[in-house]
Amino acid sequence: MTNVIYAIVVLGVLGAVFGLVLAIASKIFEVKKDPREEEILSHLAGANCGGCGFPGCAGCAAAILAGTAPVNACAPAGAENAAAIAAIMGQEAPSGERQVAYVRCNGGTNAKKRFDYVGVKDCISATKVAAGPLECAFGCLGFGSCVSACQFGAMSIGANGAAVVDPDKCTNCGACMAACPRKLIVSVPASKKVHVACANRDKGKAAMSVCNNSCIGCGLCEKECKKDAIHVENGVAVIDYDKCVGCKLCTKVCPRDAIQPAATAEEKEKYKAIKKAQAEKAAAAKAAAQAETAEKA
Amino acid sequence: MEQITNLLAITLAAILANNFIFSQFLGCCPFLGVSKKVDTAVGMGIAVTFVMGLASAVCYAVNLLLINLGLGYMQTVAFILVIAALVQFIEMFLQKSMPALYTALGVYLPLITTNCAVLGVVLLNVQNNYNFIESVVYGITGGLGFLLAIVLFASIRERLVFADYPKAFDGFPIALVTAGLMALAFMGFSGLKVW
Numbered sequence: 421m422t423n424v425i426y427a428i429v430v431l432g433v434l435g436a437v438f439g440l441v442l443a444i445a446s447k448i449f450e451v452k453k454d455p456r457e458e459e460i461l462s463h464l465a466g467a468n469c470g471g472c473g474f475p476g477c478a479g480c481a482a483a484i485l486a487g488t489a490p491v492n493a494c495a496p497a498g499a500e501n502a503a504a505i506a507a508i509m510g511q512e513a514p515s516g517e518r519q520v521a522y523v524r525c526n527g528g529t530n531a532k533k534r535f536d537y538v539g540v541k542d543c544i545s546a547t548k549v550a551a552g553p554l555e556c557a558f559g560c561l562g563f564g565s566c567v568s569a570c571q572f573g574a575m576s577i578g579a580n581g582a583a584v585v586d587p588d589k590c591t592n593c594g595a596c597m598a599a600c601p602r603k604l605i606v607s608v609p610a611s612k613k614v615h616v617a618c619a620n621r622d623k624g625k626a627a628m629s630v631c632n633n634s635c636i637g638c639g640l641c642e643k644e645c646k647k648d649a650i651h652v653e654n655g656v657a658v659i660d661y662d663k664c665v666g667c668k669l670c671t672k673v674c675p676r677d678a679i680q681p682a683a684t685a686e687e688k689e690k691y692k693a694i695k696k697a698q699a700e701k702a703a704a705a706k707a708a709a710q711a712e713t714a715e716k717a
Numbered sequence: 718m719e720q721i722t723n724l725l726a727i728t729l730a731a732i733l734a735n736n737f738i739f740s741q742f743l744g745c746c747p748f749l750g751v752s753k754k755v756d757t758a759v760g761m762g763i764a765v766t767f768v769m770g771l772a773s774a775v776c777y778a779v780n781l782l783l784i785n786l787g788l789g790y791m792q793t794v795a796f797i798l799v800i801a802a803l804v805q806f807i808e809m810f811l812q813k814s815m816p817a818l819y820t821a822l823g824v825y826l827p828l829i830t831t832n833c834a835v836l837g838v839v840l841l842n843v844q845n846n847y848n849f850i851e852s853v854v855y856g857i858t859g860g861l862g863f864l865l866a867i868v869l870f871a872s873i874r875e876r877l878v879f880a881d882y883p884k885a886f887d888g889f890p891i892a893l894v895t896a897g898l899m900a901l902a903f904m905g906f907s908g909l910k911v912w
Binding site: 423430445 | 795
């Protein structure tokens with residue numbers, strides 16, 4: 421019994437002595453840190469997600485302080501905190517709308533499979549096997565590399581097997597964008613609701629054959645858009661978010677339902693009927709005008 | 718005279734014949750981790766030498782205390798405590814006086830705590846029944862052996878960047894092959910007998 425007490429006392433005393441020495445040493449060797457670093461750190465997201473490209477939030481704070489990173493380097497912290505950091509750094513608050521991630525694929529079960537992949541459930545691994553199990557070289561594989569990369573629970577695999585983002589939870593940290601081997605995830609303004617859910621740059625016929633929901637670059641949306649906001653670039657439709665007003669006319673003419681939110685068949689029919697009526701009316705007016713001019717002559 | 722000869726023998730053994738890394742395989746973690754650049758390797762080597770020397774001295778006293786109290790079985794625990802405190806101390810010291818070296822060593826500095834070469838040297842001191850001077854000399858020369866090994870290794874690795882080896886060996890594989898070859902070379906010292 422005395423042995424046990426001895427052991428406890430001796431180790432305890434040793435520990436206390438070393439602790440005391442270290443406490444004194446920490447006062448002697450105290451390094452004065454810039455207090456702003458702590459303040460900046462308190463305004464970062466604190467998730468250590470690595471989306472900013474620095475090792476953890478402390479690394480990001482040091483970089484912001486050193487001026488090598490912008491004050492809004494931490495996307496998850498949001499505009500408020502970026503403004504607070506800007507105030508600490510004596511800069512003006514950066515403006516800009518909240519951005520969220522968006523997956524440019526709605527294929528999932530609609531995309532045709534070349535073979536059944538039974539390997540590791542990871543997108544990068546899947547792309548290594550004969551360039552992936554999908555016919556489409558631009559399609560979401562649905563193994564959820566982005567889901568596991570997301571620190572905020574904003575990514576999930578949707579009902580049809582392609583990844584989807586919950587814009588309410590998304591902080592635009594960029595972790596999913598880096599994790600996606602097909603680079604399908606992009607930043608879009610959070611207020612915009614109409615997006616092209618396809619990234620297939622193949623020519624029309626090739627794009628048509630690999631997926632039921634692929635953009636074939638037909639250009640119907642381009643013609644339909646009243647705001648000049650959607651264009652086919654490199655074989656895939658791209659929305660100019662500065663111009664898009666969210667009227668959803670393009671979704672009603674897209675023959676492939678590649679623009680989300682896709683219009684239902686009913687809506688499409690209705691829109692077709694309206695357009696037909698309009699065209700008939702225009703044609704009738706034109707004919708009447710022609711007849712009138714003929715009569716005058 | 719005999720004392721000096723004895724110390725020289727310990728020195729030679731610690732640096733060459735029984736080099737901590739190449740023949741006892743202690744301290745391989747920082748040896749592989751911090752050997753990409755000669756500068757940081759030198760820093761790490763000096764830090765480890767310092768910790769090993771100091772740990773040998775302090776642990777000798779602690780060991781005496783433990784033996785006198787009949788608590789010899791607590792050696793390992795007490796030694797770990799001593800080493801951890803020493804490393805903490807050195808970390809503070811470096812951060813204040815050599816910030817560049819502090820950032821260069823990075824995570825490997827606190828990892829000296831778990832560097833088995835440090836715990837190894839204090840345990841070997843006890844095992845070999847070294848007296849105080851012998852312990853300190855063994856600690857410092859053991860550290861110098863580590864320094865020699867890591868600096869040689871780092872300079873080879875710096876040159877390896879330009880070497881033409883198969884892509885599959887990139888990074889740690891080629892480093893481990895190199896370390897193995899160096900260990901083979903150091904085996905040549907095992908027959909070393911001067912006195």
